Amino acid sequence: MELTKTAQFTDEDILMARYAKALGHPARIAILRVLLERKACICGDIVDELPLSQSTVSQHLKELKDVGLIQGDIDGKKVCYCINEQVWKQAQETLGALFQRYTSCDSSCC
Structure with missing residues (x-):
């Protein structure tokens, strides 16, 4: 059995990529904003806040839930x-x- 390319990365890098992927859609960011503001939500309330159909919101909720x-x-x-x-x-x-790992470059940086 062949190893996947992701096996060559650290667990932290893989986890970070999963979070980034889940955050990589504006609808998911909007859903998180609603949940952060209200502390809890019922799915129908989220649909009322977004210009998306129930099924589309459900798909985005699933992605956020899958990553935890x-x-x-x-x-x-x-x-x-x-x-x-x-x-x-x-x-x-x-x-x-x-x-936090970023530090300012001197003038030799691009």
């Missing part, structure tokens, strides 16, 4: 979504560490 940034609890026929605090903090630390 959000979690959802079933309440009858509705699913209540909120930020997964533990994973959110991990993503914050992981992505923040990358940005």
Whole structure:
């Protein structure tokens, strides 16, 4: 069995890429903003906030949930979504560490 190219990267790099991919769509950023503002949401409320169909919002919610940034609890026929605090903090630390590595260049930089 052949190893995939991702096996050549660190677990941290792979995790960071998963977070970045999940954050890589403006609809997902908008969903996260709604959840951050309200602390919890029912899917229908999120649909009311975005210019997208229910099915499209559901697809974006699934992507965010798959990476663990959000979690959802079933309440009858509705699913209540909120930020997964533990994973959110991990993503914050992981992505923040990358940005903190930057130091200003001297004039020899491009």
